[in-house]
Amino acid sequence: MKSNNLFAHLKSDVASGLVVFLVALPLCLGIALASGAPLFAGIISGIIGGIVVGFLSQSHISVSGPAAGLTALVFVAIADLGYEAFLVAVVLAGAMQFVLGLLKAGTISNYFPSSVIEGMLAGIGIIILIQQIPLALGSDVEVSTGFGVFADLFAAFQDIKPGILVITAASLAVLIIWDKVPALKKLKLVPGALVAVSIGILINGIFILTDSPLVVTSEYLVSLPVPTSFEEFKSIFAIPSYSAILNPGVWVVAITITIVASIETLLCIEATERLDSLKRFVNTNVELKAQGIGNIISGVLGGLPMTSVVVRSSANASAGAKTKMSAIVHGLLLLISVLSIPTILNMIPMATLAAILLLIGYKLANPASVKHFWKRGKYQFIPFIVTVLAVVFLGLLNGVALGMIMSIIFILRGNIKKAYFFRKEEYLSGDVIHVDLAQEVSFLNKAAIKLTLYKLPNNSKVIIDASDTVYIAQDVLDLINEFKMVNAEEKGIDLVLVGFKKAYRLENDIDSNNKVYMEKRVLKEEKFSELFQD
Known part of the structure; x- marks a missing residue:
């Protein structure tokens, strides 16, 4: 009782x-x-x-x-x-x-x-x-x-x-x-x-x-x-x-x-x-x-x-x-x-x-x-x-403050790393690079995404997938749009945008309901060639 x-x-x-x-x-x-x-x-x-x-x-x-x-x-x-x-x-x-x-x-x-x-x-x-x-x-x-x-x-x-x-x-x-x-x-x-x-x-x-x-x-x-x-x-x-x-x-x-x-x-x-x-x-x-x-x-x-x-x-x-x-x-x-x-x-x-x-x-x-x-x-x-x-x-107050600052730095660094999942897969027609954005992508992630995009090799095939996102900061959207309209073309990159919501005001290259790009283990050469046709 x-x-x-x-x-x-x-x-x-x-x-x-x-x-x-x-x-x-x-x-x-x-x-x-x-x-x-x-x-x-x-x-x-x-x-x-x-x-x-x-x-x-x-x-x-x-x-x-x-x-x-x-x-x-x-x-x-x-x-x-x-x-x-x-x-x-x-x-x-x-x-x-x-x-x-x-x-x-x-x-x-x-x-x-x-x-x-x-x-x-x-x-x-x-x-x-x-x-x-x-x-x-x-x-x-x-x-x-x-x-x-x-x-x-x-x-x-x-x-x-x-x-x-x-x-x-x-x-x-x-x-x-x-x-x-x-x-x-x-x-x-x-x-x-x-x-x-x-x-x-x-x-x-x-x-x-x-x-x-x-x-x-x-x-x-x-x-x-x-x-x-x-x-x-x-x-x-x-x-x-x-x-x-x-x-x-x-x-x-x-x-x-x-x-x-x-x-x-x-x-x-x-x-x-x-x-x-x-x-x-x-x-x-x-x-x-x-x-x-x-x-x-x-x-x-x-x-x-x-x-x-x-x-x-x-x-x-x-x-x-x-x-x-x-x-x-x-x-x-x-x-x-x-x-x-x-x-x-x-x-x-x-x-x-x-x-x-x-x-x-x-x-x-x-x-x-x-x-x-x-x-x-x-x-x-x-x-x-x-x-x-x-x-x-240094004392109790300074010690706790420094510990908190260090923890916040690592949290921010962790969030930056988790903003997207980057992978490269090899198929018969060549390499396809996937950049899958996380559920939330804030302005803190802009620098990491920018660095990733600008390091993409010339003449590569890239899919940026926003299907799982619920929020993307406008700074990041502007960065992706600028890369698509200017930098991708200059570097000869075939870029495909997938899963971006209408509110983001970015035009998808294929419908987010199309699951072809997600079946990465069973895709055949002709299916990828369709995605990157001029």
């Missing part, structure tokens, strides 16, 4: 909400870390994504929160604008998303080719990997953007702290083993990320107890505020600097967040619809409005921008969630944890969060995706690889 009652499956939804909470907690902290934002900002985003977006959304399976796909953009934006001005961009992005929902722009993701989207995600994955390597090593080197990244990474490897490296290695080992060992996969209520966090705390606890020189000091641990009063609790929320609304850079960031967050959300919704055991339809326009409201509130409270997140949504589905109550439960648990156990959370080594993000980055930039697009041919591979490299070295 397909029920919209939030309390209809409370038992299974509470259990799955607990699983998502355990997955989301380290991710919220890790993504905030990778974004260069206060760690508490990631928790705020997770709480709003769970409670507010969870309640407003029509999706019963998807879970929203801070997204790895936005880390590169957020990191640069915070560095350029400052955090309070960046929060204004988050609020504006939320408002734009809400408007997109009102304008029924929920199908916007359909207009971005998969090669560009996958390239963007792979590029973001590489950026996450690059940013987390110094943290995983215990290095204090800050990795810059662009081509200077290579020198920074080299410097990071010269500044390794052994204790942090041990925790990173142990955390990575746990995360990899947890995904690989079949017996451990059955422990759905114990996510690998939570085990890695526990191991990281345990190892550093042993270092402390044994007075080891490998102890990870507080500056390399999670640092969440621990309020002791309501006034202190209020003070930990960052307030947007609304005067920054006049800064053009804020609007650029807001528009970029709107585009990237909306596309990532819509793609996640499309994926989670397939995971829903009850196969319920999700209105993507409602989802955009829900995400917009969530981002407005998150920005106002000092949180990060959010999207629907594949990792949490898939964990939610596999844990047996039936309604969106599971997402709401996960948000409530995040709120309770940050209020009740911040001291415990502050024992988490940032190296463990870096290990979690290294694995996320690898999954986004999986070498298998490169192989996948390579097999799909150059028209898919080149836009993909251009997007990846441009995102890494």
Whole structure:
């Protein structure tokens, strides 16, 4: 039974909400870390994504929160604008998303080719990997953007702290083993990320107890505020600097967040619809409005921008969630944890969060995706690889823009090539060249058709067939008419026009119902000679 009652499956939804909470907690902290934002900002985003977006959304399976796909953009934006001005961009992005929902722009993701989207995600994955390597090593080197990244990474490897490296290695080992060992996969209520966090705390606890020189000091641990009063609790929320609304850079960031967050959300919704055991339809326009409201509130409270997140949504589905109550439960648990156990959370080594993000980055930039697009041919591979490299070295917006430009170039080139089918067949009387026009022939095809016509050999026999066309641009019609009236005669070409509609105002040399010219495999010499009689 397909029920919209939030309390209809409370038992299974509470259990799955607990699983998502355990997955989301380290991710919220890790993504905030990778974004260069206060760690508490990631928790705020997770709480709003769970409670507010969870309640407003029509999706019963998807879970929203801070997204790895936005880390590169957020990191640069915070560095350029400052955090309070960046929060204004988050609020504006939320408002734009809400408007997109009102304008029924929920199908916007359909207009971005998969090669560009996958390239963007792979590029973001590489950026996450690059940013987390110094943290995983215990290095204090800050990795810059662009081509200077290579020198920074080299410097990071010269500044390794052994204790942090041990925790990173142990955390990575746990995360990899947890995904690989079949017996451990059955422990759905114990996510690998939570085990890695526990191991990281345990190892550093042993270092402390044994007075080891490998102890990870507080500056390399999670640092969440621990309020002791309501006034202190209020003070930990960052307030947007609304005067920054006049800064053009804020609007650029807001528009970029709107585009990237909306596309990532819509793609996640499309994926989670397939995971829903009850196969319920999700209105993507409602989802955009829900995400917009969530981002407005998150920005106002000092949180990060959010999207629907594949990792949490898939964990939610596999844990047996039936309604969106599971997402709401996960948000409530995040709120309770940050209020009740911040001291415990502050024992988490940032190296463990870096290990979690290294694995996320690898999954986004999986070498298998490169192989996948390579097999799909150059028209898919080149836009993909251009997007990846441009995102890494030129920034997210420039990378996506270049990927789109490359895709459009290939689309135009493909359309030009598909404007006609060119073949040459040999019969007893000689060669007959067929030029069969496609269903649609636009002005973009003019150059290719012109080149083909002017390369036709002298004294040849040519049939131009428009029987299958529904549209031919006037520029192309003028070109064909000019070639027939002037150039064909000069080159001694016997030209036959077939299948041109009356509206094209070109006179056919034989009736389009005459199928003689189409029976190319059985035509006899005398039939062709009839077509080309003077």
